[in-house]
Amino acid sequence: MGVEKDIEKFMDKVKEKNHGENEFHQAVEEVVETLMPYINKHPRYKQAKILDRMTEPERVLMFRVPWIDDNGEVQINRGFRIEMNSALGPYKGGLRFHPSVNLSILKFLAFEQVFKNSLTQLPLGGGKGGSDFDPKGKSDNEVMRFCQSFMTELYRHIGPNTDVPAGDIGVGGREIGYLFGQYKRLKNEFAGVLTGKGLNWGGSLIRPEATGYGSTYMAVEMLKTKKESLKDKTVAISGSGNVAQYTTEKVMQLGGKVVTLSDSSGMIHDPNGIDDDKLKYVMELKNIKRGRIKEYAEKFNVTYEAGKRPWNVACDVAFPSATQNEISKEDAQALVDNGCMCVSEGANMPTTPEGVVVFQDAKILYAPGKAANAGGVATSGLEMSQNSMRIAWSREEVDEKLRNIMVNIHAACKKHGKEGDYTNYVKGANIAGFVKVADSMLDQGVV
Numbered sequence: 435m436g437v438e439k440d441i442e443k444f445m446d447k448v449k450e451k452n453h454g455e456n457e458f459h460q461a462v463e464e465v466v467e468t469l470m471p472y473i474n475k476h477p478r479y480k481q482a483k484i485l486d487r488m489t490e491p492e493r494v495l496m497f498r499v500p501w502i503d504d505n506g507e508v509q510i511n512r513g514f515r516i517e518m519n520s521a522l523g524p525y526k527g528g529l530r531f532h533p534s535v536n537l538s539i540l541k542f543l544a545f546e547q548v549f550k551n552s553l554t555q556l557p558l559g560g561g562k563g564g565s566d567f568d569p570k571g572k573s574d575n576e577v578m579r580f581c582q583s584f585m586t587e588l589y590r591h592i593g594p595n596t597d598v599p600a601g602d603i604g605v606g607g608r609e610i611g612y613l614f615g616q617y618k619r620l621k622n623e624f625a626g627v628l629t630g631k632g633l634n635w636g637g638s639l640i641r642p643e644a645t646g647y648g649s650t651y652m653a654v655e656m657l658k659t660k661k662e663s664l665k666d667k668t669v670a671i672s673g674s675g676n677v678a679q680y681t682t683e684k685v686m687q688l689g690g691k692v693v694t695l696s697d698s699s700g701m702i703h704d705p706n707g708i709d710d711d712k713l714k715y716v717m718e719l720k721n722i723k724r725g726r727i728k729e730y731a732e733k734f735n736v737t738y739e740a741g742k743r744p745w746n747v748a749c750d751v752a753f754p755s756a757t758q759n760e761i762s763k764e765d766a767q768a769l770v771d772n773g774c775m776c777v778s779e780g781a782n783m784p785t786t787p788e789g790v791v792v793f794q795d796a797k798i799l800y801a802p803g804k805a806a807n808a809g810g811v812a813t814s815g816l817e818m819s820q821n822s823m824r825i826a827w828s829r830e831e832v833d834e835k836l837r838n839i840m841v842n843i844h845a846a847c848k849k850h851g852k853e854g855d856y857t858n859y860v861k862g863a864n865i866a867g868f869v870k871v872a873d874s875m876l877d878q879g880v881v
C-alpha cells in the first residue's frame with residue numbers, strides 16, 4: 435500500500451473517531467502527512483501503533499465552572515484539561531480562556547504541544563486546557579471569581595509532578611495569580627504547579643518575554659541560513675497580546691522595523707515603525723487598560739483597518755502571533771507576492787494548510803508554531819527547574835538558555851527537514867519531535 439493510502443486510511447479513522455473536530459483533524463493531518471513516510475521506514479513504530487496512541491489523549495477532563503457575576507447573576511462556563519501525553523514528563527501546556535474554546539481546539543493545541551515540548555529537549559509531557567469564558571469586558575473581581583471556581587475543580591487533577599498548566603490566549607499574569615492563590619488554598623501547599631507566575635512568588639525572569647523572544651530567535655536562525663539578518667527588515671506582526679508585544683520588542687532590539695499589530699477587531703499600519711515609546715503605550719493599553727488596538731491609530735495618527743489582518747502590507751518577515759488559521763491561502767500569496775522571505779509562527783497553527791503549501795512552493799523560510807513558539811514552554815520548563823531547586827536564575831542566564839534551546843530546535847528541524855537545498859521545517863519539527871516521544875513510549879510499554 436502506498437504512503438498516500440496509508441495517510442488517507444489513518445485520517446479516515448481519526449475523523450470518524452473525533453467527529454466534527456476540524457482543528458484537531460487539521461493538526462493531526464499536517465503531522466501524519468510528513469511522518470507517514472518516516473514511520474513506514476521504521477516498522478517498530480507501526481507495530482506498536484504509536485501514532486494511533488499519540489492521537490488518543492491519555493485523559494480528557496470536562497467540567498462545569500459556575501460563578502457569580504457583578505450583577506449577582508449565576509454564570510456557567512465549561513472547563514477543560516486535555517492530558518495528551520506523559521511519555522517525557524508531567525503534562526505541560528497552557529490554559530486558553532476565549533469564547534471559541536471547545537474540545538477540538540484544545541485537542542489540536544494539546545496534540546501540537548506534545549511535539550513542541552519534545553523539541554525543547556526538556557522533560558515535559560504535553561497538555562492543554564481552558565474554558566469558553568470570555569475575559570473581555572469582565573471586572574477583575576469577576577475574573578478572580580471565575581478563576582477560583584475553575585481551579586476548585588482543576589486542582590484535584592494537577593500537580594508539580596502530574597500536570598503543570600500555564601497561560602495562553604486570555605490567560606496572563608493576572609489569571610495565573612488568581613489560579614495559583616486558589617490552588618494553594620485548596621491544597622495547603624506552595625508548589626510549582628503553574629508557570630508564568632509572578633516574580634515575587636516563584637516566577638522566572640524572561641518567562642513573559644519568552645515566546646516572542648523565542649520566535650524572533652528562530653527567525654534569526656532561519657535568516658542566517660540565507661546570510662541575512664533582521665537588521666533593517668520590515669516586519670509584520672499580528673496580534674497585540676503577550677507574544678506580539680515581546681516579538682516587537684526583540685525585533686526592534688535587533689534593528690528590524692515593526693509596521694503592523696492587530697487584535698480581533700482590526701489592524702494598525704504604522705509605516706514609520708513602532709518605537710520604544712509606542713510599544714510602552716501598547717503594553718499599557720493591552721495589559722492594564724485592556725483597550726483596543728484602534729486606540730493606537732488614534733493616538734499616533736496612523737491607519738486602522740477594521741476587520742482586517744496585516745498580511746497585505748509589504749514586509750520582509752512576518753510573525754503571525756494572534757490565533758489559529760489567521761493566514762489563508764490568499765493571505766499567504768499576498769505575503770509571498772509582496773516579497774516576504776521568512777515566516778516565524780508565534781501563534782499555534784496560524785497558517786491554513788493551503789497557506790502552508792503557498793509558503794513551501796515559494797520556498798521561503800517558514801517555521802511552524804510547534805518549533806517557532808517553543809520558547810514559551812521551554813522557559814516554563816526552566817521555571818519548573820528553578821522551583822524544584824528553590825533558586826532563581828538571572829535574566830541573562832535564562833535568556834541564554836532560551837536562545838540555546840531555539841538554536842538547537844532550528845538545527846534539529848534543519849537536520850530532519852532537509853530536502854535538497856531547501857529546509858522543510860514542518861517535516862523537520864514533526865520528525866524531530868516525534869522520535870523522542872515515540873522511543874520513550876516504546877520503552878514504557880503499552881500504556
Ligand code: NDP
Pocket residue numbers: 601602603604605606645673674675676677678696697698699755756757758780781782807808810811
Ligand atoms: P493574548 O491573549 O495575550 O493575545 C492574543 C492576541 O491575539 C490579542 O491581540 C487578541 O485580540 C488576538 N486574538 C485572539 N483571538 C483572536 C481571533 N480569534 N481573531 C483575531 N485575533 C485574535 O495571547 P498570547 O499572545 O499569549 O497568544 C497568542 C498566540 O500565541 C496564540 O495562538 C497562543 O496559542 C500562542 N502561544 C502563546 C504562548 C504563550 O506563552 N503565551 C506560547 C506559545 C504560543 P483581542 O484582544 O481582540 O482578543
Ligand code: 2IT
Pocket residue numbers: 526527528529547550598599600601602629782807808810811812814
Ligand atoms: O502554546 C504554548 O506553548 C503555551 N501556551 C505555553 C505553554 C506553557 O506551558 O508554558
